[in-house]
Amino acid sequence: MKILKLPKEKLDLFASVVQQFGELHAPVEQDGKYVFKRLTRWSDARLEYDRTILPPKKYFLPPRETLFRYRPGEGFVPHTEGLDQRIILFGVHACDVYAINILDRVFAGKYQDPYYQARRKNIAIIGIDCSPDKQCFCRSMRADFVDHGFDLFFYDTGNYYQALVGTALGDDMVLATGNLFEPVDASDIEAYKQRSVDKRRAFQLDVEIRDLPEIFEMEYQSEMWEELGAKCLSCGSCSMVCPTCYCYDVNDDVELGSRAGKRTRSWDSCLFVSHALVGSGENFRGTREARIKFRFYHKQRGFVAEYGRPSCVGCGRCISACPVHIDVVDVIDRLRRVQDVASR
Amino acid sequence: MLLADEVATYHPVLSGNPYQPHMARIVRIYKMVDNNHLFTLRFMEDHLAHSFRHQPGQFIMLSVPGAGEMPISISSSPSRPEVLELCVRRVGRVTSALYRLKTNDVVGVRGPYGNGYPMQEIMGNDVLLAAGGLGMAPLRSLLWYALDHRDKFNNITLMYGAKRPEDMLFREELLALVDRTDINCLLTVDADPSGAWKNHVGRLPALFDHAKIDPLRTYAAVCGPPVVYKFILQRLLDLGFPKNRILMSLERRMKCGVGKCGHCSIGYKYTCLQGPIFTYWDAINLPEMI
Numbered sequence: 001m002k003i004l005k006l007p008k009e010k011l012d013l014f015a016s017v018v019q020q021f022g023e024l025h026a027p028v029e030q031d032g033k034y035v036f037k038r039l040t041r042w043s044d045a046r047l048e049y050d051r052t053i054l055p056p057k058k059y060f061l062p063p064r065e066t067l068f069r070y071r072p073g074e075g076f077v078p079h080t081e082g083l084d085q086r087i088i089l090f091g092v093h094a095c096d097v098y099a100i101n102i103l104d105r106v107f108a109g110k111y112q113d114p115y116y117q118a119r120r121k122n123i124a125i126i127g128i129d130c131s132p133d134k135q136c137f138c139r140s141m142r143a144d145f146v147d148h149g150f151d152l153f154f155y156d157t158g159n160y161y162q163a164l165v166g167t168a169l170g171d172d173m174v175l176a177t178g179n180l181f182e183p184v185d186a187s188d189i190e191a192y193k194q195r196s197v198d199k200r201r202a203f204q205l206d207v208e209i210r211d212l213p214e215i216f217e218m219e220y221q222s223e224m225w226e227e228l229g230a231k232c233l234s235c236g237s238c239s240m241v242c243p244t245c246y247c248y249d250v251n252d253d254v255e256l257g258s259r260a261g262k263r264t265r266s267w268d269s270c271l272f273v274s275h276a277l278v279g280s281g282e283n284f285r286g287t288r289e290a291r292i293k294f295r296f297y298h299k300q301r302g303f304v305a306e307y308g309r310p311s312c313v314g315c316g317r318c319i320s321a322c323p324v325h326i327d328v329v330d331v332i333d334r335l336r337r338v339q340d341v342a343s344r
Numbered sequence: 345m346l347l348a349d350e351v352a353t354y355h356p357v358l359s360g361n362p363y364q365p366h367m368a369r370i371v372r373i374y375k376m377v378d379n380n381h382l383f384t385l386r387f388m389e390d391h392l393a394h395s396f397r398h399q400p401g402q403f404i405m406l407s408v409p410g411a412g413e414m415p416i417s418i419s420s421s422p423s424r425p426e427v428l429e430l431c432v433r434r435v436g437r438v439t440s441a442l443y444r445l446k447t448n449d450v451v452g453v454r455g456p457y458g459n460g461y462p463m464q465e466i467m468g469n470d471v472l473l474a475a476g477g478l479g480m481a482p483l484r485s486l487l488w489y490a491l492d493h494r495d496k497f498n499n500i501t502l503m504y505g506a507k508r509p510e511d512m513l514f515r516e517e518l519l520a521l522v523d524r525t526d527i528n529c530l531l532t533v534d535a536d537p538s539g540a541w542k543n544h545v546g547r548l549p550a551l552f553d554h555a556k557i558d559p560l561r562t563y564a565a566v567c568g569p570p571v572v573y574k575f576i577l578q579r580l581l582d583l584g585f586p587k588n589r590i591l592m593s594l595e596r597r598m599k600c601g602v603g604k605c606g607h608c609s610i611g612y613k614y615t616c617l618q619g620p621i622f623t624y625w626d627a628i629n630l631p632e633m634i
Contacts (some may be wrong), residue, residue, distance in 0.1 A: 070410070078361055078364065106604065109603065111602035111604070113363075247606030252412045268599075270609075298609060302611065302612035
């Protein structure tokens with residue numbers, strides 16, 4: 001991979017040049033938390049943030065979007081407005097890029113999702129390095145480093161940002177700045193490696209994900225699920241803030257006084273009581289216990305069978321979002337402890 | 345003879361946007377049973393009507409403009425192309441909207457989706473179709489496929505049970521099969537207040553007394569309400585059916601039909617992609633399957 005470095009004081013300049021490639025969005029502060037938002041001025045960007053309330057998935061799979069407009073005589077006309085808008089997401093953490101890479105696989109395959117794919121093509125990602133806080137466990141989930149899925153990725157090595165160039169677009173961004181970026185030498189690589197070692201040491205949370213399929217298989221009847229079901233409010237907050245939860249609902253709305261309308265999709269959650277409810281009234285996951293168990297199984301176990309790894313990236317958002325403090329690390333730890341005390 | 349469904353190779357009609365419904369005209373609404381009407385559809389675009397091919401057991405996503413979209417199994421056989429027949433029970437919001445439509449009104453169709461019955465495996469074997477109530481809807485596609493390719497299958501047995509004669513789906517066409525010698529068509533009703541019913545009266549499993557089933561040479565396709573699964577599955581296991589020769593058609597909430605929206609997920613599988621036809625072995629190995 002092409003590796004360059006950018007003097008830290010030149011970051012402002014880079015940000016102004018890069019805007020020719022799209023509308024600049026970055027984390028900004030809002031009520032003491034952070035949100036990805038369109039920048040009105042570069043000084044609003046907060047690149048040393050912990051985590052945004054919503055992950056960047058909102059750009060690729062918006063909370064609500066129109067798929068089709070329907071008019072009698074015309075049928076369903078795809079709604080493509082905004083799909084070609086060029087956006088640059090500045091300051092995406094590795095776990096969130098990893099999550100987008102996972103969503104890429106979900107929305108690809110035999111039936112590609114053209115809405116997701118169009119946005120993915122038109123939204124550039126500039127990643128930024130981060131330091132773990134007490135809710136981060138991306139390293140445990142092997143998502144603390146990404147080798148693809150971004151256009152540029154900046155690592156703080158002191159006086160410089162070391163930049164991994166991920167795509168041809170990222171390379172064009174570098175070239176557009178003229179001579180802002182400099183080549184790296186051996187001492188820069190050493191500085192990068194030191195920063196990696198320091199970061200790894202800074203993790204406070206660790207969860208062992210080896211054997212998860214086996215453990216989940218054996219603990220399907222565990223009493224813990226009943227306990228969690230009694231605690232869970234089925235509010236769906238964990239799904240909304242999860243960078244890899246992709247379930248969506250589809251609804252048709254008719255315009256008042258007309259036979260025309262639109263078909264929209266919106267975020268859904270497997271914790272909602274209607275998630276597995278069918279027309280006849282049968283609900284295949286009618287209890288909260290069944291639903292929260294399903295969420296854990298799909299994320300930590302089902303995905304391993306489908307894609308070879310859990311879909312959780314360890315961003316820690318669900319830990320902060322849960323109003324009754326259900327903690328994914330704690331859940332996995334408890335299941336593991338039941339299975340083997342010795343390995344920990 | 346070259347059968348119609350062997351002319352064109354199987355291909356989904358949709359490319360590009362998998363969510364794009366294609367408009368189809370309701371050419372016929374047949375009131376088979378109260379709240380269980382048979383809707384015959386034909387794509388507005390002729391080339392779609394000609395090229396649409398499905399496997400027995402597959403489903404489509406049916407759009408009722410203004411109301412929404414829902415998965416409906418295809419009741420017609422691919423051996424009888426050009427139109428699609430859908431047996432729809434009026435139960436919810438979208439089906440109720442469908443029931444307000446009239447002949448020549450327009451709906452949206454996309455698909456076909458799902459795995460369908462494993463026809464290549466089934467061919468050359470005996471086939472047992474066991475259905476209760478609305479379970480006949482997806483099995484009817486398989487039934488006519490087998491009858492239209494009669495030389496590709498050995499013994500064919502149909503066991504179908506309804507509450508009363510007037511509740512029996514496809515009643516006329518199934519009654520016409522009773523006298524045929526190339527199928528053992530066993531029809532039963534729980535009760536016959538009219539006294540006009542000439543076939544069996546009694547529970548569905550009792551029909552096994554009138555059929556010769558070789559469990560090692562037969563594929564059993566079962567569909568129906570939970571009570572049917574409960575008794576028929578037990579009966580098949582008692583007969584010695586291997587669990588992968590018992591095929592079940594499952595229903596789930598679906599919003600996309602193409603493995604994205606997440607609703608039909610069972611354990612680690614999507615009903616819309618890996619199903620809706622599952623073997624009994626799959627069923628007992630996936631949590632919350634039945």
